[in-house]
Amino acid sequence: MSFKPHGKHLIAGDWIAGETTFMSEPAHGDAYPFSVGTVDLVDRACVAAEEAFPSFGYATRAERAAFLEAIADEIEARGDAITEIGTSETGLPAARLEGERGRTTGQLRLFAAHILKGDYLDRRRDKALPERKPLPRPYIRLMERPIGPVAVFGASNFPLAFSTAGGDTAAALAAGCPVVVKGHSGHPGTGEIIAEAIHAAIEKRGIHPGVFSLVQGGNRDVGQALVTHPLIKAVGFTGSLAGGRALFNLCAARPEPIPFFGELGSVNPMFLLPGAVAARGADIATGWAASLTMGAGQFCTNPGIAVVLESQVETIADAAREALSKVGAQVMLSDGIAAAYRAGRDRIAPATGVREILTSTCDMRNATPYLYAVKGADWLDNHALGEEVFGPLGLIVTVEGEDDFLKIARSFSGQLTATLHMDDGDTALARRLMPILERKAGRVLANGFPTGVEVCDAMVHGGPYPASTNFGATSVGTLSIRRFLRPVSYQNLPDALLPEDLL
Template identity: 60%
Template sequence: MIMNDKNLIAGQWVPGDQTFASDAGDFHDGTPDMVAKACEAAEDAFWTYGASSAENRAAFLNAIADEIENRAEDITEVGSLETGLPAARLEGERGRTTGQLRLFASHILKDDYPETRHDPALPDRAPLPRPDLTLIHKPIGPVAIFGASNFPLAFSVAGGDTAAALAAGCPVVVKAHPAHPGTCAIIAEAILAAITSTGQPAGTFSMIHGSGAEVGSALVQHPLIQAVGFTGSHKVGRILFDLCAARPVPIPFFGELGAVNPIFVLPNALANRGETIAEGWAASLTLGAGQFCTNPGVLFVPGGAAGDAFVASAKAALEQIAPQTMLTQGIAQACRAGVAATSDVPGVQTHLSPQSQQRDGVASLLETDLQTWIANPILAEEVFGPHGIIVRTGTDTDMVAAAHALQGQLTVTLQMDEGDAALAKQLLPIAERKAGRVLANGFPTGVEVADAMVHGGPYPASSNFGATSVGALAIRRFLRPVCYQNMQHLL
């Protein structure tokens, strides 16, 4: 196994003065000075890499994918050791990671990429002539990327944010996640190998470890960084967002901050297939120990006997799911604290309360009424883990009121059958305003990497409602339009 324990700065592995421990070994902490050197190297690289052809960038992305596959066994071994994720999950995630690199490579080779617009000159137009106008999207410059805890591959060092920025022509400086530094290091080695084999400037990619806040703060505040991509908690994301906004020259912060991803079970769907929906929800809620940003943590179900039977079915299904190892002991502790805090709210009934220890993730299930849920905002906050709340509603008007009360979400799901169309039509325009993705008769865990996918949503689900961190549209975040007037001869 080849795994470097240092920081990768413009092609060089640089040690730090201090180290921090991981299940994969000890790793060298980065410093603000390393951040400065990485950002300066990225700026130097931008003048070459940002002006390179789409063919060059596509070859680079495909080479990264190849180098990751070349290290497949090491990635699975170290990733399992650090995160507790099973080998099959990591192998699937590796395929997703290389798949999105190849998707972006193919996308930037299309004839209509990047989107351009041209208004030809109209010299004879009256009363005034029109100049020749051409709009072209150009890369913005060096981008800072923060790796995610819950997806050590697909949303980390060579994940969607990095792939999108590199596809756009932007050099990248990655802040490695301290929960899986060994996995980060192997992926960084793969990217460095791709830089060498395809002849990219050394500063096109750097990766810096940071067990505390110092490296991340220095990175988002460095004046050469032009945008930030982040996937993580609302708390940390908001801190970084505020730092970006407080800079002398503010920069965009593209943060995916999580959500409770509500599911509305409409009356006819409940009557016709309530048990099936309950079992499907239990499986989705606990997938990956509930550590997905699309984890459906809140479910709205009508009252009455059918609703009672649904709760019983959900409880029975959740009781059959064995404890799962969570990503870190700290995440497991935070999950237990979130379960305890929501369970203590007056008017909340506890059906399942986890008796977990250390890093175990055990399903919990609460039930409450709509009035209690609306009156207590803590019940609408994400608990990162296998924690579900069923909210009982009365009339169709209650369902509509619940939808209006939602904050911004990554997803909203409608479980509906024939006969539910009228209520669904009332809910749909509200769901469109609340979420980046609206589903019918499915479950939101599982985000397809495709051109039409949107993984984002109104705040607090994400910090920029007009962006997505999954799918080819993600590249647009790191481009800006430039209009060229009477310059066709130079383009």
């Protein structure tokens, strides 16, 4: 099944062409024209989403679950075509896109099962106490309710799992919230074919067409119009710190401020404790190299920093260098991302105290690995060394003793993940680190690597700022549905006025 994009927006069931177009910039294959988004299209999509909310937001859980299952079915039916356009646009290998497609449909089915269970509603009941003195207590019931239309921004590095029908969209639809997606210009054809799948599911299930719209490309005015539209009640975003912070500020400055759930990246530090390095340092370094270069390092959970004793650094450096030197050039998601990677390298390499362990040459849209080392004192003096480099660049931070591990840990800003490589003899030091790492990261790992985020009930993909803009939220796993719900208490209401799920 081949797919040739038509380049139109999907606005409440209608495919609409724009007056101006932009060309896609594929890693290989044909480029196609796509309509440029406009403020007017954003308004039409938001108005339609609000019109859909009374029916969709108050549909039964079974109806919404069937809709999510239908979307998954329609995506799977287009599997080969999705892989074809996705690999062309992003340069990602077919196996990666096929796995990500499975994750995308898996998320949709997971949320379908989750809402059928009903636990997410957090239903509570406090019976009336009419005889209580000095005042009686009324009958109060509580339940989580959908908040209304949600805006979702497609992510550059996950064209399926974090974009058009990705985790944010799946969670919002599961909650009962219509979605307006701002498509990512790096993979507009992939966004279009997924939108076609959602549209087909809407028609199959008889859902109000305003429940989903896709606005392609466009300048900053389009994104600003979306997050500031008065009918939008929350925003889901995965992307850069600069772009996310700008949108966050717009959400906060609205006459009616709304929550902005931004996942903004991380350096995901690993602490290589002495016993573990002594026992298996080379294996840890080899595993690090594999994680660091997975997908050309274009994961927000990419472990860019390793902290190790100065006396053990050569064990890690030698093995990591050997493993990284075998990794060839990899195609990055876009020319802009490749340029940003080289800029990050140029920021790290000349910094005071930084020494080169592995250098390489990359140009155009390619990425090759780099590895550097810096003493802990120089690290602490230069906050810029802790800023994310999106790509396969690793930095080893060396420390003199156990107390220095704690100093380095405290120096990190908020992270998505933090990892401890440890053996039993490292437990005492690990216990000292844990209170620090719990405050720094949304997920703490032992003896593993953070790339590969399991989609499950217990997952947290988020963390203190700047890893994300809301430390109490996650963008992966069933807990992410809470972002698009709010609790409502019902006091002394007759059953005839209560939601069916609360009876």
